[in-house]
Amino acid sequence: MKKKILVVDDNPVMLKFMINLLNREGHDVKTAEDGFIALSMLTSFKPDIMFIDLIMPKLDGRKLCQIVRKMEDLKNCYVVVISAAVLELNLDCIEIGANVCIAKGPFDVLKKNVLAAVKESYHAPRDTIPKSIMGLEAVDPRRMTSELLSRNRHLETMLESMAEGILEIFSHRIVYANSAAVSLFGLPEEKLLFSYPFDLFEKNECSRIKALLKSGEGGPFEIGHDTPLKLKDRRVTIRYLPVKGDGSTVIILITDVTERKLLELQVQHARKMEAIGTIASGVAHNFRNILNAIHVNNQLIQMNSDSNAEVDTNTGRIESAVKKGAQLVEDLMQFSRKELIKEFKRFNLSELIRETHQLIKISFDKNIDIHINVPESISIIGRPSELSQALMNLCTNARDAMPNGGVLRIEAKVDENNVIVMISDTGQGMEKEVKEKCFDPFFTTKAIGKGTGLGLSTTYGIVKDHEGDIHVYSEPNKGAVFELHLPLAPE
Ligand SMILES: Nc1ncnc2c1ncn2[C@@H]1O[C@H](COP(=O)(O)OP(=O)(O)OP(=O)(O)O)[C@@H](O)[C@H]1O
Ligand SMILES: [Mg+2]
Structure with a gap:
C-alpha cells in the first residue's frame, strides 16, 4: 500500500538513500533538511510515516517529535527516529515519543530496518511501545561523538539553570526556549517552539517591540530598559542579539525586572520623603522663630493694654492663631524627624x-x-x-x-x-x-x-x-x- 512519507535529515547522502529506497517501494516521499523546514511542510503535507534524524541544526529531532506528538492531525503518524548517535545518546524512544528507533549503520543493515519499520507501521497500533533500538548490533560507539554530545549536555544544563529566559530564533520563529523562558511565557514548550516570539506579548507591547526593531537596524539592542515590557503579570527587558555571520539566527535574552522595578520605586519614594523632610524642617525652624516673635510681641501688647476689652479680644485671636501655627510646626518637625529624640x-x-x-x-x-x-x-x-x-x-x-x-x-x-x-x-x-x-x-x-x-x-x-x-x-x-x-x- 502506498504511504505518504516525510524524511527529515540534514545529511544529503542519507536523504538520497531514503528517497531511492522508498520510491522503489512505490511510496510518496518528501524530504526536509531540518526540523524547521519539516514543520513548515507539515502545515500542508500530512505524512503517514516520518523518519526523523535526531541531531540536526536549528530544531532538532527530539523537539520535532515532541511537537508532532501534540499535533491533532498527525496523531496517527508513525514516527521512526533514525540516528547515528543512539549509542552515545543513551536514547529513550518512549520519552521522545517515537514508535521505533533505528541506529544509523551500514546501508545494507539500515535498508533492512527501514523496510521493516515501514511494514510494522501497517499493523502497529499507534501507541505501541518500542521494543528496542533496531540495528544496534551493526554500530560501535564513537569517542568524538560522545565527547561532543557530552559537551552539548553541559551547555544545555547551564542554559536550563539560568534565571534569564533564553530564546533562539531562526527565520523569526522560536527554535529553542530554556525553562526560564517557558515559565515566563507560561506556555508548554511545544507551543512556544515554532511560534513568533513577539506575538506572545500583548498587542501594544508587540507593536512597541516591532517599531523598535525597525528603527534598530539589525541590533544588538535592549528593549524595555526605561519602561519594561509587560509579559503576563511580570515586567521584563529584552536583549536582542543577532548571531554574527548568520543573518537568520537571533538570540533573545529575557530578564524579569519586576522585583527590581518595585525596589527602585520604593527607594525613589523614600528619597523624596527624605528631601521633603529636610525642606520641611528648615521651613518649620524659621517659622517657629517668626511665631515666637509674634507671640512675645502679642504678650507685650496684652501687658500694656490696661484691660482694654477690644484689644484683649484681638490679642486673644492672635494668641489662638499662634497656637495653631505652633501645632503645625510641631507636625512638620514630627514628619521630618529632626526634633529631639524622645526616649522609646x-x-x-x-x-x-x-x-x-x-x-x-x-x-x-x-x-x-x-x-x-x-x-x-x-x-x-x-x-x-x-x-x-x-x-x-x-x-x-x-x-x-x-x-x-x-x-x-x-x-x-x-x-x-x-x-x-x-x-x-x-x-x-x-x-x-x-x-x-x-x-x-x-x-x-x-x-x-x-x-x-x-x-x-x-x-x-x-x-x-x-x-x-x-x-x-x-x-x-x-x-x-x-x-x-x-x-x-x-x-
Ligand atoms: N480613609 C481615607 N479615605 C479616603 N481618602 C483618604 C483617607 N485617608 C486619607 N485620604 C486622602 O489622603 C489625603 C491626605 O490625607 P492627610 O491625612 O495627609 O491630609 P488631610 O486629611 O487632607 O489633612 P490633615 O490630616 O492635615 O488635616 C486626604 O486629603 C484624602 O484625600
Ligand atoms: Mg488627615
Whole structure:
C-alpha cells in the first residue's frame, strides 16, 4: 500500500538513500533538511510515516517529535527516529515519543530496518511501545561523538539553570526556549517552539517591540530598559542579539525586572520623603522663630493694654492663631524627624488603641459605627504619644471620608514578629492618583481650611521612626484600609 512519507535529515547522502529506497517501494516521499523546514511542510503535507534524524541544526529531532506528538492531525503518524548517535545518546524512544528507533549503520543493515519499520507501521497500533533500538548490533560507539554530545549536555544544563529566559530564533520563529523562558511565557514548550516570539506579548507591547526593531537596524539592542515590557503579570527587558555571520539566527535574552522595578520605586519614594523632610524642617525652624516673635510681641501688647476689652479680644485671636501655627510646626518637625529624640519605651499597644477608641467614640458623629477588635495585650517598643497621634490621624481621615456615616474598624493582630494594625472605613475611597500621593506632605483633597495635608505624612514619619511600615489599600467608593506594621518587642 502506498504511504505518504516525510524524511527529515540534514545529511544529503542519507536523504538520497531514503528517497531511492522508498520510491522503489512505490511510496510518496518528501524530504526536509531540518526540523524547521519539516514543520513548515507539515502545515500542508500530512505524512503517514516520518523518519526523523535526531541531531540536526536549528530544531532538532527530539523537539520535532515532541511537537508532532501534540499535533491533532498527525496523531496517527508513525514516527521512526533514525540516528547515528543512539549509542552515545543513551536514547529513550518512549520519552521522545517515537514508535521505533533505528541506529544509523551500514546501508545494507539500515535498508533492512527501514523496510521493516515501514511494514510494522501497517499493523502497529499507534501507541505501541518500542521494543528496542533496531540495528544496534551493526554500530560501535564513537569517542568524538560522545565527547561532543557530552559537551552539548553541559551547555544545555547551564542554559536550563539560568534565571534569564533564553530564546533562539531562526527565520523569526522560536527554535529553542530554556525553562526560564517557558515559565515566563507560561506556555508548554511545544507551543512556544515554532511560534513568533513577539506575538506572545500583548498587542501594544508587540507593536512597541516591532517599531523598535525597525528603527534598530539589525541590533544588538535592549528593549524595555526605561519602561519594561509587560509579559503576563511580570515586567521584563529584552536583549536582542543577532548571531554574527548568520543573518537568520537571533538570540533573545529575557530578564524579569519586576522585583527590581518595585525596589527602585520604593527607594525613589523614600528619597523624596527624605528631601521633603529636610525642606520641611528648615521651613518649620524659621517659622517657629517668626511665631515666637509674634507671640512675645502679642504678650507685650496684652501687658500694656490696661484691660482694654477690644484689644484683649484681638490679642486673644492672635494668641489662638499662634497656637495653631505652633501645632503645625510641631507636625512638620514630627514628619521630618529632626526634633529631639524622645526616649522609646516598652508599652501595651492594645491599651493605647483602646484609649484612642474611647476618645473617638465620644468625639465622632453618631452616624459612624465604630468597631474594635484587638488582642488583650501587644507589647511593643516605641513612643506612645506619637503612635496615639498616628492612630488619631488615621481615624480622623476615616471619619472625613464618611460624611454620611459608615463603619470604622480598628483591628490588630500579631503576625510572626510584627503587629499589624488595620484602620478601615466604608467611605468614599481613593482614586489611584490620590493613593499614590496621600503620604506626601501638604497633599490634601479637602477644601481650603479643612485639611493641611500633614496627617498622613506625619503618620508615615512616625511609623518609619518605629522601624515599621504603612500600606494603603483603597478604591473609589470602596472605602480604604490603612495597615501599620510594627515590630513586636523582643521577649
Ligand atoms: N480613609 C481615607 N479615605 C479616603 N481618602 C483618604 C483617607 N485617608 C486619607 N485620604 C486622602 O489622603 C489625603 C491626605 O490625607 P492627610 O491625612 O495627609 O491630609 P488631610 O486629611 O487632607 O489633612 P490633615 O490630616 O492635615 O488635616 C486626604 O486629603 C484624602 O484625600
Ligand atoms: Mg488627615
